[in-house]
Amino acid sequence: MVSHLVLCNTDAFEVFPPSAFASLQIGVRVPGFLSLMAMLFRVPSFVRSPRALGLLSHAATKEELSELYVRPFTRSRSIRRDFAKVVRSWDPAITQETASRLARYDKPALILWGADDQQLFPRSLTYVQEDQPEAFAAALTQFLLQADASGTTIDRFAREC
Numbered sequence: 001m002v003s004h005l006v007l008c009n010t011d012a013f014e015v016f017p018p019s020a021f022a023s024l025q026i027g028v029r030v031p032g033f034l035s036l037m038a039m040l041f042r043v044p045s046f047v048r049s050p051r052a053l054g055l056l057s058h059a060a061t062k063e064e065l066s067e068l069y070v071r072p073f074t075r076s077r078s079i080r081r082d083f084a085k086v087v088r089s090w091d092p093a094i095t096q097e098t099a100s101r102l103a104r105y106d107k108p109a110l111i112l113w114g115a116d117d118q119q120l121f122p123r124s125l126t127y128v129q130e131d132q133p134e135a136f137a138a139a140l141t142q143f144l145l146q147a148d149a150s151g152t153t154i155d156r157f158a159r160e161c
């Protein structure tokens with residue numbers, strides 16, 4: 001049973017996959033596409049660009065984090081195969097169904113959103129936990145500490161974030 005829910009920047013409703021990634025659904029079906037993608041991900045300027053991690057995170061474009069996110073993809077054919085499986089499974093019906101279920105969720109919930117992704121934390125894109133880890137951890141900790149044991153939603157806290 002889920003006692004608390006925290007949602008970070010995410011795709012929702014019919015906007016899934018987001019337009020920046022929609023072409024991946026076609027690409028993963030083209031022979032050689034994933035190998036080409038892996039080659040491109042070996043070029044640091046490409047990884048930092050808005051066509052790759054630069055779209056998702058300021059921090060993940062730094063070498064250390066880029067290695068964590070990118071290196072396994074570039075080195076492992078099985079990881080690229082799994083990536084293709086996930087991309088082929090993308091379907092807005094999944095996010096729409098999830099959204100309808102969330103409307104009935106009656107436990108404490110918090111939304112943490114990166115400001116450069118249009119809402120909360122300054123200097124954060126989609127990967128808030130990478131771009132602003134201290135702010136992310138502080139907000140999450142505060143939420144969990146304030147969440148009422150009876151399971152009521154902490155509306156005041158959600159508005160303050």
